[in-house]
Amino acid sequence: MNEPVITLEDVSFRYEEHAVLLDINLTVHAQEFLGIVGPNGSGKSTLLKIMLGLLTPQKGQVRIFGVPPVEARLRVGYVPQFITFDRNFPINVQETVLQGRLGKTRLVGGYRREDHRIARQALEEVELGDLGKRPLTALSGGQLQRVLIARALACQPEVLILDEPTAHIDPKIEEGVFDLLKRLNQRLTVLVVSHDIGFITRYITRVACLNRTLVCHATSELTGSMIEQLYGGPLRAVHHDTLLHTH
Numbered sequence: 001m002n003e004p005v006i007t008l009e010d011v012s013f014r015y016e017e018h019a020v021l022l023d024i025n026l027t028v029h030a031q032e033f034l035g036i037v038g039p040n041g042s043g044k045s046t047l048l049k050i051m052l053g054l055l056t057p058q059k060g061q062v063r064i065f066g067v068p069p070v071e072a073r074l075r076v077g078y079v080p081q082f083i084t085f086d087r088n089f090p091i092n093v094q095e096t097v098l099q100g101r102l103g104k105t106r107l108v109g110g111y112r113r114e115d116h117r118i119a120r121q122a123l124e125e126v127e128l129g130d131l132g133k134r135p136l137t138a139l140s141g142g143q144l145q146r147v148l149i150a151r152a153l154a155c156q157p158e159v160l161i162l163d164e165p166t167a168h169i170d171p172k173i174e175e176g177v178f179d180l181l182k183r184l185n186q187r188l189t190v191l192v193v194s195h196d197i198g199f200i201t202r203y204i205t206r207v208a209c210l211n212r213t214l215v216c217h218a219t220s221e222l223t224g225s226m227i228e229q230l231y232g233g234p235l236r237a238v239h240h241d242t243l244l245h246t247h
């Protein structure tokens, strides 16, 4: 079998006295579409930051393509939480997507023709090929999310990691974003953090339920009551046909 894309072995993390992650084990293989779910404050963003090499666990080992996360940085596309992105920055769509080339292109002399070509291609892949000149301030929430995905694609990653990609957009647009991710998953490994397990089970192949510890399930084996138990509370919304709302 191919080398795993991501492996975490007995990973524990604490912010000073506050223990967040406890003995996390996870192996993600190429071409997986993995959902990470869990209640507010359960450590989802912390786990992503560890995979990205932005935080170092006090215990355990993290490997991305067999090397420490910082060494694999250019093979990983990251889409941060929408809400943390300053959309009032005076910049247009094409320039935003080009930022994904930083680290891949030369350090001086500006972007090359090749960078522009790759950025345009990334925009086309998210179906915004004709919006390159549009200022970020003039985009809808769903369009901005696609631009952020295009920026991550512009580094030509092998794995795409998204933190709550549809938290602030309406359900119809949410479906479009996940259809796009499903398409990208034909050539990329995709990891997505979400609150909405009922919705994402339609798309993902496996779900990792986080609440200090991590338990993985194939989506085919999940039931509504299992989810409620794992979640420790009622679900926000369930659009999925086979999972009943459990208020």
Ligand SMILES: Nc1ncnc2c1ncn2[C@@H]1O[C@H](COP(=O)(O)OP(=O)(O)OP(=O)(O)O)[C@@H](O)[C@H]1O
Pocket (backbone or CB within 6 Å): 015, 018, 020, 038, 039, 040, 041, 042, 043, 044, 045, 046, 047
């Ligand atoms: N820099 C920090 N210093 C101290 N505590 C932190 C820090 N960042 C996060 N925490 C705490 O660690 C816990 C996990 O936070 P994290 O953001 O990883 O959770 P999350 O599952 O992503 O939450 P949400 O679903 O609300 O985005 C929370 O209790 C949070 O308050």
